[in-house]
Amino acid sequence: MSRHDRSSGKNSKPSGNRGNRSSGKSYSGRQGGGQKKKSYARGNAPIKKNMEKSPLSNSEGIRLNKYIANSGVCSRRDADMYIAAGNVTVNGKTITEMGYRVKLEDDVRFDGRRLNPEKPEYILLNKPAGFFVTGNPEKGGRTVMDLVSKATSAKVSPVGKLDNQAKGLLLFTNDGTLAKKLAKPKNGIRQIYQVNLDKSLSNEDLEKIQGGVYIEGSKVAITSISFIEDKPHNEVGIELYSIKEHIVTRIFKSLGYEVESLDRVVFGGLTKRDLPRGRYRNLTEQEVINLGMH
Template sequence: MSRGNEGSRGKSSGRQGGSKGAAGKGGNRRNAGSQDHKGSNSGRKAAPTKNTRGGKNQVIGTSRSGNPVTKKEYIDRKKKESKPSSKSDAKGIRLNKYIANSGICSRRDADIYIAAGSVTVNGKPVVEMGYKVQPSDEVKFDGRSIEPRKKEYLLLNKPKGFITPRSGEKASKTVHDLMANASESKLHYIGRLGRQSVGLMVFTSDINLSNKLNNPNQKLRKIYHVALDRSFKHEDLMKIRNGINIDGEVFKVEEISYVDGGKNNEIGLEVHSGKDNLVQRLFDAVGYEVKVLDRVVIGGLTKKDLPRGNYRYLTPQEIINLKMI
């Protein structure tokens, strides 16, 4: 038994010696490399052996300090690195959009004011196109603090005696007086009406929508109930239906007819053009004077449950429909 054991130990010793010799000669580079690696990491903590067979707790390497790194820690670190830093302006809003959202003017006009030095951010003029405003910034337009607000959309049933002023025009008793308490934002009208005209007008702080729908070439559906100074001849009705030449341009209405149950001087007509005073000009062209002009529909919106001189906020669906025009 003792000899067998000694022989076994001798064989084992020989194999170890052979292995060492091979390592010294470079024969067993794998073992040598493993021993060198262990030697170089002798001052570091050994990686734990548990939870290394997959899953989020699998150890996939070591950190610079020598600590083991799991798959979950690695993924979390990469996600953190991919997020913008706090100094980034990724969360900001472009200055021209910020101004437009405040209801002052369109983005295009905002760029002009920015270039002219009319806008300051935190007390300093900003003329840089594309500058992004952060939530904590204070923005002033011509010395007045502004901030973007949620866009608002309202419908007014305009009474007689109130003018719809054009840009820069000043007058007493304007439609803006009727809307003075409707919103803290600056409201822009859609669908101009004269002083003696009555009916529906849309007001909104969304200047881009108001510019779009006030464009003369934009097809915005409007229906009017008109009372003339005398009975309206059928032949004149057909003239308007077939198209009237006004200042070298032919205008056609979508529909024109006598009002059911009304007098012969009461006419209903539908137009889609945004030209100013178009209805009056159509009847002037065939020799009639408009005594009453009442807009009963604009962009699919009606006067139902809206008394004269009152306004109401549009429903979410009405806003969607208006934007789809």
């Protein structure tokens, strides 16, 4: 029983609270019961009005300040201040209304930078052959999303592509800023591939590739290329920064070679160490920072 409940009975002793020592009638009059009720109603009126102005119901979206807080920019309280100051836009429109609601697919920006209301996720997969990276062009074909479906509930996407029969490292994330940065051709990212060719690579062609190969009129710079130690000369390692689609296959095809198997063993500073084929792991905080520096 609460303190107020104990003091409401006829035989209860005064509690020492000035209002409670008086009768119920005195309590109402002394505290300005009518005024208090009027003030209470007046205080709620703006909230109701704002809720009516909000474009989305609870089932259709979340409050803008929560969306911003979930993105990791700041707390909800600070988000309200930034909203009022005009720092936030939704689908290109500056929003200053408190209680405004948004959908997850809306384009919400803070000082021009698009926000993601989900916790950023970074997952590295060692892709086996036989999995499509995008789409499912063949009936019954499997995609890499099948392999990472249990890794997170967030909506992650692969960064870059690997052919269906290609193997090796593939990064998934819902961090659109990082994904976009890694996908910019001018940035590039360090990649090392182990390549099996349909025939031995001649020393002459190896030197040609080392000097850079022109693909569709554009020169592709090669960091290094070499035969794999103690392996036949149809097995080579190649390092480059280009993120053009099918670039390794196209390089060798331009010189008359077919790629029989392709394995990406390094992506940025990430390697396959302790990551068996078909398995995935989350990146460490330092690995994420390192990727962002590319």
